[in-house]
Amino acid sequence: MTSAEHPHTHADEPGERRPTTVAGTGFHPHLPDRPHQEAPLAARLHHIRAGELDGDTAQTGGMRRFAGISGQTVGSETLWMGQTHVAPATSSGDHHHGDSETAIYVASGHPVFVFADDSSGEVEEVRLEAGPGDYIFVPPFVPHREENPDPHEEAVVVIARSTQEAIVVNLPNLLPLGRD
16 A cells, blocks of 8 residues: 555555544644643643734833743743733833843834843943844843834834743933932
8 A cells, every 4th residue: 555545654655654643633642632622721732813913911101012932821830921012113111021032023113122231331322223034032130122213114023031920110311220
């Protein structure tokens, strides 16, 4: 019998067959199939459509955050992921994200990420100009803000954080904590 005649095999080379998983036969062949039932949150995939993002999350003036993946939306335990939108010609307030690491992917627009670098002993405002496809990493507790200097185009970024909810601590300025 060829692999075409046997639905549970796949030929890599002539004469060689290896088992494959077929929809409906169970992903783990060593485990018995179970009848379909509603799985607990941690045992199934979750699909959050673009129009279903949750705006009920921590906010900073001048921008709007939307949660896609969070403890509240899908039961995640160590991850938060969502979007931030900054309107044209707008700057967010200064803030940091507590003990959360933040990874940012620029989806559209040309946002500028601003922070105060005091690593040389002198405080210097640093501006990172970004564009679509760029990534930014924000370490825990680093005060920063997002700016969108474009007068016509909204800036949209995708954010992933190492905490299940969006920690946001709004600040009066960019100076590192204890330096104001």
